[in-house]
Amino acid sequence: MPVFDSLNFDDHEGVHFFSDDASGLKTIIAVHDTTRGPAAGGTRLWTYDNPQAAIDDALNLSRAMSYKNAMADIPFGGGKGVIMRPSGDFDRKALFESYGKAIESLGGVYCTAEDVGVSTADMEVVRTQTAYVAGLDTGTAASGDPSPVTAEGVFRGLHVAAKNALGQSDLKNVRVAVQGLGHVGYSLCEKLRRAGAKLWVADINEQAVLKAEQELGAVIVSTNEIYAQDVDIFAPCALGGAINSNSIDQLKAKIIGGAANNQLATADMGAALRERGILFCPDYVLNGGGIINVAAELSGRYNPSWVDEKLNGLCQTLNDIFKTAEQENLPTSIVADRMARQRIQTAAL
Ligand code: NAD
Numbered sequence: 001m002p003v004f005d006s007l008n009f010d011d012h013e014g015v016h017f018f019s020d021d022a023s024g025l026k027t028i029i030a031v032h033d034t035t036r037g038p039a040a041g042g043t044r045l046w047t048y049d050n051p052q053a054a055i056d057d058a059l060n061l062s063r064a065m066s067y068k069n070a071m072a073d074i075p076f077g078g079g080k081g082v083i084m085r086p087s088g089d090f091d092r093k094a095l096f097e098s099y100g101k102a103i104e105s106l107g108g109v110y111c112t113a114e115d116v117g118v119s120t121a122d123m124e125v126v127r128t129q130t131a132y133v134a135g136l137d138t139g140t141a142a143s144g145d146p147s148p149v150t151a152e153g154v155f156r157g158l159h160v161a162a163k164n165a166l167g168q169s170d171l172k173n174v175r176v177a178v179q180g181l182g183h184v185g186y187s188l189c190e191k192l193r194r195a196g197a198k199l200w201v202a203d204i205n206e207q208a209v210l211k212a213e214q215e216l217g218a219v220i221v222s223t224n225e226i227y228a229q230d231v232d233i234f235a236p237c238a239l240g241g242a243i244n245s246n247s248i249d250q251l252k253a254k255i256i257g258g259a260a261n262n263q264l265a266t267a268d269m270g271a272a273l274r275e276r277g278i279l280f281c282p283d284y285v286l287n288g289g290g291i292i293n294v295a296a297e298l299s300g301r302y303n304p305s306w307v308d309e310k311l312n313g314l315c316q317t318l319n320d321i322f323k324t325a326e327q328e329n330l331p332t333s334i335v336a337d338r339m340a341r342q343r344i345q346t347a348a349l
Helices: 051-071 091-104 120-127 147-166 183-192 206-216 269-275 289-298 304-328 331-349
Strands: 014-020 025-033 043-046 076-086 175-179 200-201 233-236
Touching: 014 051, 014 091, 025 051, 025 091, 043 051, 043 120, 051 289, 051 331, 076 091, 076 206, 091 120, 091 175, 147 183, 147 233, 147 304, 175 183, 175 269, 183 206, 200 206, 269 331, 289 304, 304 331
Parallel strands: 043 076, 175 200, 175 233
Antiparallel strands: 014 025, 025 076
């Protein structure tokens, strides 16, 4: 299917395809919008069923990055890199060197960092080929893995949600079901535990759930049953599409708020959550902490107070979304999209 016919095509400014037989690289770098600045967004390394699935993912995720960066109030537009994981054994260094060359060839229109399946070590390899990369462990402005900051943003945002939906200003004894205990999910669990929340967790990685049970007293739940837990908050921290026509009727939580991108499998899920009295924290608002951290690094001078201020700004934005949704009787997802588009349009003036 041509890119233009994809349901996820949203007048993207550019969709770039790179392939390199020697390293096995097959990547799509989608640049959605650069009105607010160069496109910034992480790189995902994933096994896709077919190239179309990878294209759709890149288109969808890059649009979400435009919205995320606008809501995080950072001077970047939206883009995303998607690498189709080569089948069998492959030379990881060669793959990311080749990917770095691809980014360099775009001349700065796209800046990258880690996303699912990609590590700080991979980004160090990318850096050997291009300066348009962050989330590094070394260098003058190095900020490392953005995941802990993403988790901090989600954690702070959940306080705002709890205040709005549960009438509680802290998370003490709040029951939280966390789906996915990876870089962000586990860090979020640690913070929640320290705040006195009670945890139910699921992951396809058995080691991760056992660790959470031992270290954080979490209750382990199967990946199928995590949706139906009798909890206050459901936190999707795995992949996208957690809220779908199957899962929605299982939910007992009053709040949906987690790190995963594109949590609503279809746009109508936003209204479906509202009808059920469930407060949805728009994912690209709640999980903006990581890109804020990346932006601090890309500025060339990492400033922790700037990051802290921007995280508090996210909480203010989230609160504004909740209030507007209430006043206008609209899904929070619709209000957030509208606000993000307004911020992008205002930057164009
Ligand atoms: P990760 O790969 O470290 O963790 C994902 C976890 O989800 C893994 O432990 C994996 O085993 C688990 N998982 C996969 N399928 C599952 C399933 N069906 N049920 C339960 N668990 C499952 O990724 P991450 O960096 O922690 O990111 C998590 C999500 O947050 C992703 O959607 C990512 O795009 C998004 N996100 C991450 C960041 C960041 O800073 N890392 C920033 C913004 C958004």
